[in-house]
Amino acid sequence: MERCLAASGTGSSLDAAVALFHSLSDGTRLAIARRLAGGEARVADLVGELGLAQSTVSAHVACLRDCGLVVGRPQGRQVFYSLARPELLDLLAAAETLLAATGAAVALCPNYGTDATTNTEKEVPR
Structure with missing residues (x-):
């Protein structure tokens, strides 16, 4: 690891x-x-x-x-x-708020979403 x-x-x-x-x-x-x-x-x-x-x-x-x-x-x-x-609590809360606002968009992201490959060599589009 x-x-x-x-x-x-x-x-x-x-x-x-x-x-x-x-x-x-x-x-x-x-x-x-x-x-x-x-x-x-x-x-x-x-x-x-x-x-x-x-x-x-x-x-x-x-x-x-x-x-x-x-x-x-x-x-x-x-x-x-x-x-x-304690600022980490704020960051985690902000992440929850952002996830609620974006809905499934992050989970569906082809690069980092829940179905994305774990290949670290994958090139990210720019």
Whole structure:
């Protein structure tokens, strides 16, 4: 599995935005962020709720943490994760509003929609 990487050192705000949206582009990472919007959780909680392997959930939480979107609060032998910034709640809410406004248009997108191929070599029309 790929690890999240911060934007390249170009200093471009566009690069940072690309890194932000890339960090949320994976369905599991987005599900974790949405779950953490409701309150903190341990990896074990997320495993139970998402039905995924512990190693998978841990890797995705680490990606979100590396990107500065999630923070951990150690308590004894456990770590409770939460969203690092309340602005992420605003971004998730704005995404829900946009999806409601566009209806099925995003899901039908030939490049990124639910039926799009997962071939990363696919060229996107400009």
